Structures are given as structure tokens and as C-alpha cells.
Amino acid sequence: MMELMTATPFYLLNTTDDSGRNGSLYDDSDEYDYKDEHGELRQSLNIMSLIVYCLAFVLGVLGNGVVIWVTGFKMKKTVNTVWFLNLAVADFLFTAFLPLSVTYTAMDFHWPFGKFMCKLNTTISFLNMFASVYVLVVISVDRCVSVVWPVWAQNHRNVEKASCVSLGVWVLALILSAPYFIFRDIGPSYHNEDIINCFNNFAFSDDYETPAVNQLRKFRHQAMTITRFLLGFVVPFTVIVSCYGVIIHRLRRNPTLASQSSRPFKIIAAIIITFFLCWAPFHIMGLVELVNHMANYASETLDHVTTIGVPIATSLAFLNSCLNPLLYVFMGQDFKDKVRKSILNVLETAFQEEVSRSYTYTNSMVTSRSKEKSVSDAEVFHWPFGKFMCKLNTAVSFLNLYASVYILMVISMDRCVSVVWPVWAQNHRNVRKASWVSLGVWVVALILSVPYLVFRDTETYPDGFTICFNNFALSNDYETPSVNQLREFRHEALAVVRFLLGFVVPFTVIVSCYTVIICRLRRNPTLASQSSRTFKIIAAIIITFFLCWAPFHIMGIVELVAFSRGVPSERWQFIITVSVPITTSLAFFNSCLNPLLYVFMGQDFKDKVCKSILKVVESAFHEDEETRSTNDTKTGESKDNSAADDTEV
Numbered sequence: 304m305m306e307l308m309t310a311t312p313f314y315l316l317n318t319t320d321d322s323g324r325n326g327s328l329y330d331d332s333d334e335y336d337y338k339d340e341h342g343e344l345r346q347s348l349n350i351m352s353l354i355v356y357c358l359a360f361v362l363g364v365l366g367n368g369v370v371i372w373v374t375g376f377k378m379k380k381t382v383n384t385v386w387f388l389n390l391a392v393a394d395f396l397f398t399a400f401l402p403l404s405v406t407y408t409a410m411d412f413h414w415p416f417g418k419f420m421c422k423l424n425t426t427i428s429f430l431n432m433f434a435s436v437y438v439l440v441v442i443s444v445d446r447c448v449s450v451v452w453p454v455w456a457q458n459h460r461n462v463e464k465a466s467c468v469s470l471g472v473w474v475l476a477l478i479l480s481a482p483y484f485i486f487r488d489i490g491p492s493y494h495n496e497d498i499i500n501c502f503n504n505f506a507f508s509d510d511y512e513t514p515a516v517n518q519l520r521k522f523r524h525q526a527m528t529i530t531r532f533l534l535g536f537v538v539p540f541t542v543i544v545s546c547y548g549v550i551i552h553r554l555r556r557n558p559t560l561a562s563q564s565s566r567p568f569k570i571i572a573a574i575i576i577t578f579f580l581c582w583a584p585f586h587i588m589g590l591v592e593l594v595n596h597m598a599n600y601a602s603e604t605l606d607h608v609t610t611i612g613v614p615i616a617t618s619l620a621f622l623n624s625c626l627n628p629l630l631y632v633f634m635g636q637d638f639k640d641k642v643r644k645s646i647l648n649v650l651e652t653a654f655q656e657e658v659s660r661s662y663t664y665t666n667s668m669v670t671s672r673s674k675e676k677s678v679s680d681a682e683v684f685h686w687p688f689g690k691f692m693c694k695l696n697t698a699v700s701f702l703n704l705y706a707s708v709y710i711l712m713v714i715s716m717d718r719c720v721s722v723v724w725p726v727w728a729q730n731h732r733n734v735r736k737a738s739w740v741s742l743g744v745w746v747v748a749l750i751l752s753v754p755y756l757v758f759r760d761t762e763t764y765p766d767g768f769t770i771c772f773n774n775f776a777l778s779n780d781y782e783t784p785s786v787n788q789l790r791e792f793r794h795e796a797l798a799v800v801r802f803l804l805g806f807v808v809p810f811t812v813i814v815s816c817y818t819v820i821i822c823r824l825r826r827n828p829t830l831a832s833q834s835s836r837t838f839k840i841i842a843a844i845i846i847t848f849f850l851c852w853a854p855f856h857i858m859g860i861v862e863l864v865a866f867s868r869g870v871p872s873e874r875w876q877f878i879i880t881v882s883v884p885i886t887t888s889l890a891f892f893n894s895c896l897n898p899l900l901y902v903f904m905g906q907d908f909k910d911k912v913c914k915s916i917l918k919v920v921e922s923a924f925h926e927d928e929e930t931r932s933t934n935d936t937k938t939g940e941s942k943d944n945s946a947a948d949d950t951e952v
Contacts (some may be wrong), residue, residue, distance in 0.1 A: 326805060348614040349408055356405045362625035363398030367391040382445065385465040389472065390438045394624040397431035400424055401621075407501065414501040417694055418489045421501035426484040431624070432535060433476035439578065440539045441468055445545035450553050452743035479534060482527060503527075521597065528593045535585040540578065584616035645828035686771035690761045693771035698756035705748035707894075711848065712809040713740055719816035722823050751804060754797055772796075798863040806856040811847065817845060851893035854886035 311599065370391035374384040403424045407414055414421055445465075449456040471946035488504035491497075495690065505523035506760035510516045579679045595605035686693055718735075721728040780786045 306877050308310055312359060343612060348611070350412075352614050352618055353408055355407065355621055356401055359621045360398050360401040360405070363394055363401070366625055367395035367398065371395060380459050380462045381466045382462060385469055386438060386442045386463055388444070389469045390435055393434040393438060395477075397428060397435075398624050400427050411498065412500060413498045414489055415499070418487075421489050422484045422487040425487045425501070426480050429480035430476050431482050432620075433479045434473055435624075436535060436539045436582070437468070437472045437475060440542050441472060443543045443546035443677060447549050450550050456864075479530075486523070490831070493860045517646075524596065525593065528589050532586045532590060536582050540582070543578060544575060544903065577626055578625070581619050581626070584612070585620040588612045588616040686769045694756050694759040696734050697759045698752050701752035701755050701801075702748050704753045704890075706745055708805060708809045708852070709744045709747060710741070712812050713744060715813045715816040719819050722820050751800070758793070758797075791907075795863060798859050802856045802860055806852050810852070813848060814845060847893065851889050851896070854882075855890040858882050858886045 310598070329905060366743065370387060374388040378384050403416060403420065406416075416424075445456075445460070482501075486503045486507075487501065488506050488507075489501050490504075490509075491501050492500050503524075505527070506516050506520040508516050591605060592609045592613065595602055688696075691861045717732070721732070755773075757774050758770065758773050758777070760777075761769055761771050762774075762779075773794070775797075776786050776790040778786055858879070862879050865879060
């Protein structure tokens with residue numbers, strides 16, 4: 304859960320010096336060899352980390368945002384909602400700052416945000432770590448007390464005390480994270496002065512020669528790491544395990560209570576296992592790295608272990624921020640059934656509404672779209688998968704492009720026919736004909752994408768770097784004029800065909816169809832009054848299609864024109880370099896927008912989703928409260944009966 308004391312490689316947890324902040328902290332003479340030895344591996348781990356960080360950001364912001372919305376604004380305040388609200392705030396705060404870590408890692412550990420943000424980002428990370436861990440401790444202690452002393456808990460547990468305890472947790476977390484704000488610093492990388500690192504300067508000095516300064520640096524490094532290990536993991540984990548050990552023991556002694564709590568055993572196991580899996584590797588790797596730094600000579604084995612282990616352990620810790628909502632909120636009894644029913648209800652409602660609105664819709668056409676990479680003619684990435692996969696990957700990408708675009712066009716035509724000639728559509732539209740039309744679309748898409756299967760090729764340079772590119776001449780001869788002319792002709796032909804048949808024609812048809820639909824609806828006041836939202840859907844379809852695909856195809860034409868005149872100027876090269884990945888990303892993004900536009904934009908969908916989510920989350924919290932109250936009552940009655948029996952005896 305932390306940006307973690309990184310230097311240039313992010314994985315050296317406590318890199319603190321200016322002269323060797325990319326390598327061993329106190330023996331930087333082997334740094335260059337170290338980087339050469341593990342550079343390729345570290346690059347792969349960087350990519351893995353970026354994927355995990357982005358995943359944690361999206362899931363963490365959404366999941367914790369929902370918990371904050373429900374517990375903070377939609378539910379009656381209870382002790383449990385106070386705990387979960389604070390836990391969600393801690394995780395949300397961390398995940399909200401994750402884009403800074405994503406940028407830092409993506410820029411090869413160059414920190415462009417200045418010293419204050421370097422300090423703040425790390426402080427927020429560790430503030431979240433300590434706050435979330437100790438909130439989990441408080442939740443564990445609270446649950447333990449409620450099971451062991453139910454009567455006392457019933458009389459003394461209230462929202463005000465829970466709020467005070469939560470405030471104490473945040474104060475403690477702030478105290479424990481303050482040193483990171485003090486020690487964090489920025490400075491140029493030892494190997495590249497243009498790269499600015501965000502690192503821990505424990506000695507507040509660039510002096511790495513004076514023994515006293517180095518000794519102070521070592522001492523503070525040791526103190527911070529050990530404190531973090533003890534107070535950030537050992538103590539809270541011991542308390543959590545102890546609490547749930549007591550809870551399990553208590554439940555086993557009470558058969559009636561245990562029979563009603565089969566699911567709590569699973570929840571408890573999930574809590575302990577997840578906490579351990581997410582945090583133990585991170586803290587253990589911190590100790591391993593500390594031992595390696597404290598040694599007189601850096602160990603190659605430990606170097607290798609930290610190079611591999613630290614990014615993996617850090618990624619696990621990051622993921623804990625998006626797992627907490629699932630474990631502590633969404634694992635209530637029958638939650639899966641509730642979610643399944645909620646989603647099914649929403650989808651069924653959306654499809655049924657679409658049927659009623661078009662009067663004749665009985666089935667829908669769907670295409671799956673999974674673009675795997677940019678198919679720009681200017682590929683610059685290393686391709687390790689061989690020539691066949693190079694051809695197949697690009698062919699599948701363009702197969703998807705044409706298939707999805709033409710299926711959207713068919714959907715538009717189908718909707719237009721259903722509105723303009725509803726009786727004819729009612730009598731002639733059926734699943735069989737829709738299947739044949741879909742098959743025809745795939746055949747056309749396959750024909751249009753075959754040239755990319757033919758022309759795609761690979762080339763390996765002397766340094767082992769392999770590229771996947773378009774070899775339009777099917778030749779490595781770049782000297783013969785006729786070969787170059789053939790290459791240019793095929794390049795132009797494919798680019799123009801892609802622009803016309805992949806964008807202009809389908810977009811023209813789609814706009815025309817929806818123009819006819821709008822005119823028809825406006826001429827029919829009754830139909831128009833029932834279809835006010837339809838206008839918004841149509842506008843969203845056309846605008847989204849244009850925004851996602853127009854830049855992609857336009858940049859293809861711009862790139863073609865720029866290179867057809869020879870080597871383009873630096874200005875045009877810059878424009879192409881910046882614009883192509885952005886426009887390609889927009890085209891990719893359309894793959895996840897289509898389900899939203901064509902399925903989930905039904906009438907009152909937002910209200911239904913909000914109510915469904917609110918109902919599910921509230922059920923999870925209420926269930927916990929009701930279960931706790933029931934257990935408390937039964938335990939209290941059991942104690943009262945036991946006391947009565949003792950009196951009678």
C-alpha cells in the first residue's frame with residue numbers, strides 16, 4: 304500500500320543516497336554491473352507493477368468510493384459503519400494518489416512533481432498503511448469484545464466512542480508516518496542527471512564520506528525499517544490473529560452460536576490470510592533489503608532476491624487497498640446471491656426496455672472486442688513472439704476493428720428499419736436472419752483484414768532487438784526504386800481503404816440511420832414523448848463513435864501524408880509520436896464503452912444501479928449488526944440462564 308521509499312528502481316525500498324541511490328546504499332561501486340545484470344528483469348517487473356497499480360487505482364477508487372458513499376451519506380451511523388468508513392477513507396486516500404506512483408514508474412523513476420509532492424505522496428502512502436492496519440486491529444478487537452463480553456459491549460459500544468477511537472487511530476498513524484515527510488528528498492540520479500529521483504535522505508546530507516554521517520544514516524535506516532516492521536505488521540497481525548483465535552474458540556464452545564456462524568469462519572479465515580499475504584512479503588522484503596544494505600559487501604543472491612521480490616511484494620500490498628471493500632463489506636451472508644439477482648435484474652430491465660422502445664427488438668447483436676496492442680505502422684517495441692504471432696496479432700486487431708464497426712452499422716440500420724417500417728420489421732426480423740447477417744459481417748471483416756496477415760513481418764537487429772512491422776514490398780530491398788514505389792503504393796492503398804471502409808462509410812451510414820430515426824420520432828409526438836432518453840442515447844452513440852474512431856483514422860492519414868514526402872520534419876515527427884498512441888488508446892477505449900451505450904443506458908438505469916448497490920452494501924452492514932445483536936442477545940440469555948442455574952444449585 305505504499306509508494307514506498309523508492310529510488311530509481313522503485314524496488315530498492317530504502318534507497319537513500321545521492322551517489323548510489325539506484326543501487327546498494329553503502330556500496331555503490333557495483334551499481335553499474337548490478338543494473339546491467341538485472342536491467343531486463345527489472346523492466347519486466349516495472350510493467351507488471353504498472354498493471355497492478357492501475358488495477359488497484361481503478362478498483363480501489365471505485366470500491367472504496369462506494370463504501371464511503373454508503374457508510375458516510377446513505378446509512379444510519381453505527382459502530383460498524385464508523386469502522387468501515389475510516390477503513391475506506393484510508394484506502395481511498397492512498398488509491399487516489401496512485402497515479403503519481405504510476406507516472407513515476409512509467410517515466411523510469413523520474414519524479415517531475417517537486418520536493419513537496421515527493422514528501423506528501425510517501426507520507427500519504429504510509430499514513431494509509433498505518434491507519435488501515437490499525438483500523439483493522441480496532442475492528443478485530445471490537446468483534447472480539449462483542450463476542451466475549453456481549454452484555455458489556457451492548458451497553459458501552461456507541462458511535463461517539465467509535466469516532467473517538469478512529470480519531471486516535473489517525474493521530475497514531477500520522478505520528479508514525481511523519482518521519483517519511485521529514486526524510487523524503489529529491490535529487491538527480493547518479494547515472495543520469497536529467498532523471499530526478501524521490502528518495503530517503505536519512506542524513507539530510509550529500510556527504511557519503513564522513514563515517515559519522517554514514518553511521519547516522521545507517522542508524523536511522525535501521526530504526527525506520529524495524530519500527531515499520533514491528534508497528535506496521537508484527538503488533539497488528541498478532542492482535543488480529545489473537546482476536547480471531549478467541550472468537551473462533553468462543554464460537555466452538557457455543558454450538559448454537561457456531562451453527563449460525565458458518566460463514567463468519569470463512570470471513571475470519573479470509574481476513575487473516577489476505578492480511579498476511581498482502582503485508583508479510585512486503586515487510587519481510589524490507590528486512591531482507593536492510594540486511595543487504597547493512598552488510599560490508601552486497602550479496603548477489605540478496606540483490607537478485609530484492610530485485611524480484613520487492614516489486615511483487617509491493618504490488619501485493621497495493622492490492623490490499625482494493626481488496627478491503629470486498630473482504631470487510633461485501634462478504635456478507637448471501638451476498639453473491641444478492642449481487643447476482645441485482646445484476647440480472649438490471650440487465651433484464653435494460654434489454655426489456657430496449658424491446659419496448661423499438662417495438663420490435665427481440666434480439667441484439669454483440670461483438671467482443673479485445674485489442675491487444677497498437678497496430679500503427681510505426682511499431683517501436685521489442686516483439687519476442689515470432690513472425691506468426693506478429694501476423695496473427697495485427698490481423699486479429701483489424702478483424703476486430705472492421706467487425707465491430709460493421710456490426711454497429713448493422714445495429715443502426717436494424718434500428719432504423721424497426722422505427723420506419725415497424726410492421727415489416729415485426730414480420731421479417733428473426734434470429735436466423737440476424738445470424739446470417741452477422742456471418743456476412745465477419746466474412747467482410749476477414750477479407751478486409753487479410754492484407755495485414757500477408758504484409759506483417761518481423762526483423763531482428765544485431766543487438767537482438769526484434770520489431771513487428773508492415774513489410775508492404777515483402778522484401779528487405781530499400782534501394783531499388785520500383786520496390787520502394789510498390790511499397791509506397793500498397794501503404795497508401797491500405798491506409799485509404801482503412802479510412803474509407805473502416806470509418807467514412809460506416810460512420811456515414813450510422814449518422815444517416817439515426818438522422819432518419821430522429822426525424823421519424825419528431826414527426827410522431829406520442830412516440831417522441833416516450834423516447835426523450837432515446838435522443839440522448841443516439842447522440843451518445845454518434846459522438847462516442849466519432850470521438851473514438853475519427854482521431855485514429857485521421858492520424859493514419861496524417862502519418863501517411865507526412866511520410867509520403869520523405870522523412871517528416873521534427874515537428875511532424877513529434878506530432879505523430881504524441882498523437883498516435885493517444886488516438887489508438889481512444890479507439891481501444893471504445894471497446895469498453897459499447898456495452899455502456901448499447902445496453903446500460905436504459906431508462907432510469909442510474910437510479911436502479913444506485914439502489915442496487917445501496918441495497919447490497921446496506922444489507923452487508925445491517926446483516927453484520929443484526930447478527931451481532933442476535934448473538935449478543937443469545938449469549939446474554941445463555942449467561943443469565945447459567946447464573947440462574949447456579950443460584951438454584
